[in-house]
Amino acid sequence: MICDMCGRENGIYRTIVESAQLNLCKDCSRFGRVTGTIRQQAAEKGIRQEEEQKKEVLEIVAEDFAEKIKRKREQLGLTQKDFAKKINEKESMVHKMETGSFTPPLNLARRLEKLLNLKLIESHEETHQKAKASLGSFTIGDFIKIKK
Ligand SMILES: [Zn+2]
Incomplete structure (x- = not known):
């Protein structure tokens, strides 16, 4: 200014x-x-907040983790028991992961990624802009109903 x-x-x-x-x-x-x-401060602050929003990254275990783990084990020619030893987990745990009844927590998924050279974690960038876009499903009609 x-x-x-x-x-x-x-x-x-x-x-x-x-x-x-x-x-x-x-x-x-x-x-x-x-x-x-x-x-001028107000404008600068606004930009900083926007940058912070962009940094928000959500990590989740891939939806098809069960299939990926099973396929990898079969590629390695291991039984569930031997595979469990390799990753230092219980055989029952391997069974549950392969059937999808147990989703590995992020720390285990990360360990499996390293041990098996697999991609099990997906990163999703969450921004407030996206959050706003999801509200786009509201139609003007909905808005009028709410106002009434
Ligand atoms: Zn002056």
């Missing part, structure tokens, strides 16, 4: 000078009637 009168970059005051609205620095604002200050 630059002062409309002297061109200096300073704290800017929205000022009425002879019925014209100007953005002036503190010194020049003395010549008119100050109606408000312009805060």
Whole structure:
């Protein structure tokens, strides 16, 4: 923001000078009637918040983890028992994962990724913009109903 009168970059005051609205620095604002200050901070803060939103990444275990684990075990030619030993888990756990009745928590999924050279975790970027878009399913009609 630059002062409309002297061109200096300073704290800017929205000022009425002879019925014209100007953005002036503190010194020049003395010549008119100050109606408000312009805060550049607010805009900067807005940008920072947007960046934070973009960083929000959600990690989830892939939906087809059961199939991936089973396929990998079969590729390795291992029984569920031997496979369980390899990943240092119980045989019953391997069975449950392969049937999809047990979803491995992220830390286990990460370990399996490393041990088996598998891709089990999917990253989803969550932004507030996307959240807003999901509200797009509301039609104008819905909105009118709510207002009533
Ligand atoms: Zn000035």
